[in-house]
Each structure stands twice: as structure tokens, then as C-alpha cells.
Amino acid sequence: MVKKLINGNYAASYASKLARAQVIAAYPITPQTNVVELIADFVASGEMKAKYICVESEHSAMAACIAASATGARTFTATSSQGLLLMHELLHWASGARLPIVMVNVNRAVGPPWSVWADQTDSISQRDTGWMQFYSESTQELLDTVIMLYKVAESPDILLPGFVTEDAFYLSHTYEPVDIPEQAMVDSFLPPFDPPFKLDVDRPHGLGSLSMPHQWYMEMRYNIAEAMDLSRRRILEVEREWRELTGRSYGGLLDEYGTDGADAIIACAGTAASTAREVVDDMRKVGKRVGLARIRCLRPFPTEELRALGRRVPVIGVMDRCYTFGDGGPLFTEIKSALYQLRDRPLVKNFVAGVGGRDITMKTIEKMFENLLRIGSSGLDREKEWVDLKRPEVV
Amino acid sequence: MRRELRSYKDLPPGPITFETTRGFFKTGSWRTFRPVVELAKCKKCWICWKFCPDVSVRIREDGKGVEFDYDHCKGCGICANECPAGAIQMVPEE
Ligand code: SF4
Ligand code: SF4
Numbered sequence: 150m151v152k153k154l155i156n157g158n159y160a161a162s163y164a165s166k167l168a169r170a171q172v173i174a175a176y177p178i179t180p181q182t183n184v185v186e187l188i189a190d191f192v193a194s195g196e197m198k199a200k201y202i203c204v205e206s207e208h209s210a211m212a213a214c215i216a217a218s219a220t221g222a223r224t225f226t227a228t229s230s231q232g233l234l235l236m237h238e239l240l241h242w243a244s245g246a247r248l249p250i251v252m253v254n255v256n257r258a259v260g261p262p263w264s265v266w267a268d269q270t271d272s273i274s275q276r277d278t279g280w281m282q283f284y285s286e287s288t289q290e291l292l293d294t295v296i297m298l299y300k301v302a303e304s305p306d307i308l309l310p311g312f313v314t315e316d317a318f319y320l321s322h323t324y325e326p327v328d329i330p331e332q333a334m335v336d337s338f339l340p341p342f343d344p345p346f347k348l349d350v351d352r353p354h355g356l357g358s359l360s361m362p363h364q365w366y367m368e369m370r371y372n373i374a375e376a377m378d379l380s381r382r383r384i385l386e387v388e389r390e391w392r393e394l395t396g397r398s399y400g401g402l403l404d405e406y407g408t409d410g411a412d413a414i415i416a417c418a419g420t421a422a423s424t425a426r427e428v429v430d431d432m433r434k435v436g437k438r439v440g441l442a443r444i445r446c447l448r449p450f451p452t453e454e455l456r457a458l459g460r461r462v463p464v465i466g467v468m469d470r471c472y473t474f475g476d477g478g479p480l481f482t483e484i485k486s487a488l489y490q491l492r493d494r495p496l497v498k499n500f501v502a503g504v505g506g507r508d509i510t511m512k513t514i515e516k517m518f519e520n521l522l523r524i525g526s527s528g529l530d531r532e533k534e535w536v537d538l539k540r541p542e543v544v
Numbered sequence: 545m546r547r548e549l550r551s552y553k554d555l556p557p558g559p560i561t562f563e564t565t566r567g568f569f570k571t572g573s574w575r576t577f578r579p580v581v582e583l584a585k586c587k588k589c590w591i592c593w594k595f596c597p598d599v600s601v602r603i604r605e606d607g608k609g610v611e612f613d614y615d616h617c618k619g620c621g622i623c624a625n626e627c628p629a630g631a632i633q634m635v636p637e638e
Contacts, residue, residue, distance in 0.1 A: 368552035
């Protein structure tokens with residue numbers, strides 16, 4: 150075991166190396182750039198045996214990954230924000246073709262106005278592309294999840310692509326001591342990619358050709374839906390294996406902290422969760438029963454875990470670092486929809502916070518908890534609240 | 545490989561086609577220009593074969609260069625553009 154002081158971006162580069170990615174196609178974008186810079190160094194020095202393809206856009210990066218993955222190569226790419234949006238069309242293509250490409254996305258706000266800071270609009274906009282989505286809270290979690298994700302994605306009954314996100318700058322550029330696992334250990338955990346079908350000149354066949362309405366399109370979509378449902382169990386199995394090897398795990402699809410006997414909890418994704426943990430500790434010390442549920446996996450969605458939680462906890466505040474215009478925070482609407490089937494539903498309130506990288510401080514979160522504890526007895530005040538918004542002075 | 549498909553369970557794990565249907569459709573009539581090779585100039589580098597997006601450049605059995613599958617060549621001109629020897633001309637279809 151080697152501990153290195155690295156940032157989230159480098160953790161992503163190391164993860165792709167440890168996973169023995171064979172083809173990397175990427176285009177640089179702030180704040181993702183040093184993910185692919187370090188991989189380029191690894192490849193140039195021969196430390197990583199891979200083909201590094203320089204492309205002219207993120208659309209091409211994903212196209213190259215799709216082509217390489219279709220020939221049976223393990224592929225990796227990384228992007229952020231507008232870059233991910235430019236990939237959008239091909240994200241659908243990758244999942245439709247059942248290619249287990251793995252990517253890292255740095256969660257960055259979408260312009261205009263330009264902002265390179267943390268915001269989850271970019272990845273949440275990819276909800277319906279058929280990609281698995283993981284949100285990391287720490288640099289170590291990012292590295293570990295990339296490796297675990299290859300194993301999940303390449304399972305013969307799953308065969309779906311996936312990405313792991315890290316919040317811009319909070320993880321991408323912040324240095325933490327990270328355990329870089331031994332290559333031999335990762336090799337024992339992650340076998341080489343061996344897809345059940347691949348483009349092969351000796352056994353020619355077509356990939357992604359036409360399907361008429363009376364033929365198999367609908368059934369193929371159904372199979373993707375089934376694979377995504379199956380992936381829930383697979384994610385938990387793979388995480389258990391990883392824990393046996395490394396002693397580390399991250400709570401499966403929904404990472405709970407202090408939810409036992411809680412009067413109110415906050416649900417969120419990404420690095421704001423680690424701030425929330427501190428607040429939970431402080432408030433618990435003074436007898437306030439609050440907790441945290443971190444959405445670690447947005448696709449597949451932790452529906453059952455949330456329902457179990459909703460049966461125990463009377464008030465849930467959902468903190469979204471982005472917004473779906475014309476509706477609400479996306480985690481808020483997803484969580485509400487998961488809880489709807491419960492007979493006794495908890496109160497659910499939406500806090501929109503940290504949009505465009507605005508700091509989510511301990512004070513901010515403490516105020517949310519105080520509000521949740523209050524509405525637990527007095528009833529919901531407002532369904533959605535933009536926190537720390539500069540508002541006109543009230544006289 | 546031919547399979548009996550009855551339900552979603554019988555599908556391969558991805559949108560793959562085991563048998564090509566290309567032979568059933570002749571698309572060469574879409575062409576307005578046809579590629580013509582001058583074998584004397586051909587260096588047998590197979591660049592045109594590699595670049596043709598329609599797999600319509602064939603290497604001749606006698607090894608003397610390339611020929612075209614005019615049932616499927618769409619006349620895009622990429623082969624002529626890529627040929628380093630200038631051995632391929634695009635001529636208007638009558
Ligand atoms: S003209 Fe285009 S389609 Fe026809 S052989 Fe040349 S490259 Fe292929
Ligand atoms: S590119 Fe030109 S020289 Fe090369 S094989 Fe084709 S026709 Fe011949």
C-alpha cells in the first residue's frame with residue numbers, strides 16, 4: 150500500500166491506470182484537465198500500456214471510446230460541464246450499444262454566465278442516458294469507485310457504461326492522502342474485460358443497425374431497464390468484495406450517517422455531504438437528532454433504501470446543488486417520487502444551495518437542520534427554498 | 545449464427561446483427577459520380593480500401609490493385625481524395 154498526497158483529478162488518473170484502461174480518448178476542459186494530463190504522462194513514460202487518442206472534441210472522445218469498447222478494449226475518458234453536454238448524444242449511443250465505458254466527470258456549473266465551479270447540473274442532465282452515475286465525497290472514494298465501476302459495468306448481465314463525479318475544486322483540486330492500491334491487488338479484483346460480443350474481423354457482425362417498430366427496439370430498451378435494475382445488487386456485491394480487499398466501503402447506493410432515531414435528515418450528493426457530517430456530529434452533541442443520507446448513486450436510484458429511510462424518519466430536507474427549471478431540485482423530485490408509494494410519507498423539503506460553487510458552509514447546513522426540526526412540529530413552511538440567495542432587503 | 549427470437553430474453557446482449565442485410569439492398573444507384581481506377585498508377589497501398597466508408601473498395605483477386613463494388617459505392621469520392629498516387633478519378637454517371 151502506498152499513500153500519496155494527490156487531488157481528485159489525479160486519483161481518477163491513477164484509477165484508470167490501476168484498472169488497466171487500454172484506450173483513453175479525451176479532450177481537456179477546466180477543471181478536468183489534469184486527469185488526462187497525468188494519464189498522458191503515464192502513457193508517454195510507458196508506465197501505462199494504453200493507446201491515448203487526442204481528439205478534437207468531447208463528442209469525438211466519446212465516439213472513440215465507443216469504437217474502442219466495441220472491439221473489446223477497456224476504455225476511459227474524463228470531462229466536465231459543457232464537455233459532458235457535448236457528449237450527450239453519444240452517451241445514449243454507448244448505453245444503447247451496451248458498452249461498459251467508464252468516465253469521470255468533474256461536476257462544474259453550466260454557462261452562461263461562465264462558471265468553472267461546483268454544480269451538478271451537468272451530470273444530472275444525463276440522467277436518462279442509461280449511464281450509471283456515482284457521486285463521490287472524497288478523493289479516495291473517487292479512486293475506489295472508478296475501479297469498482299469497471300467491475301460492475303463489465304458484468305455480463307449488466308454491460309452498461311457509468312461515470313463517477315467529483316465536485317469541481319472541492320475534490321478535483323484539493324489534495325488528500327490517498328491509498329493507491331497495489332496493482333496486483335487490483336488485478337485480482339478486476340479481471341481483463343472480456344465482452345460476450347465484440348467487433349471482430351474474423352467473426353463479422355453489425356452493431357447498432359436498424360430496428361423497425363414491430364421488431365426489437367422496445368425489447369432492447371426493456372433489457373437495458375432490467376440490466377440497470379440488476380446493477381443495484383451488483384454494486385453492493387462488488388463493494389463488499391472491495392471492502393474485503395481494502396477495508397474500505399462507501400455505503401452502497403445510499404450512504405447513511407446518523408439516521409437512526411433521527412427527527413430530521415438532509416439528503417444530498419457530493420462533497421456537501423462531508424460538511425453535513427460535521428454538522429450532524431455537532432448537533433448530535435447538543436442533543437439534536439439529525440442525520441445525513443448521501444445519494445451516492447443516482448442511477449440506478451436507491452429507491453428501496455429511501456423508502457426504508459422514509460419509514461423511519463419524519464422530515465427529509467433535500468439539498469440540491471442544481472435546479473430543474475419549471476419543477477424543482479432534481480434530487481428533491483426524485484426522492485419525493487420514491488417516497489410517494491409509502492402509506493405514511495415524511496415531510497420533504499427542498500433546499501437549493503451551492504449553485505455555481507457558492508460555499509455550502511456548516512452554518513448554512515445548520516440553519517437547514519434547524520428549519521427541518523421546526524417544520525417537523527409546525528408543518529411545511531415552503532416546499533422549495535433557495536438558500537443563501539441574495540434577496541432584496543425586506544423593510 | 546441464426547437464432548429464433550420470441551421475446552426480449554432471446555436477444556443478444558446488445559444491438560448486434562449476426563447476418564448482414566447489406567446484400568439485399570443495392571444502393572449504388574444513389575451515385576452521381578463513380579470512382580474509376582487506373583491500375584497502372586496504383587501503388588497497392590490500400591489506403592482507399594481503408595478509407596471507403598461503404599466498404600466498397602475491394603482488393604482485386606489478381607493482386608493488381610483495387611476494384612469497386614458499384615452495387616454499393618455511393619460515389620462520395622473519399623477514395624479518390626485519399627489516393628496518394630492520383631490513381632482514382634471520379635467520373636459523372638451517365
Ligand atoms: S466513392 Fe466513396 S463509396 Fe465509392 S468506393 Fe470511393 S470511397 Fe467508397
Ligand atoms: S489509394 Fe490509390 S494507390 Fe493506394 S491502393 Fe487505392 S488506388 Fe491504389
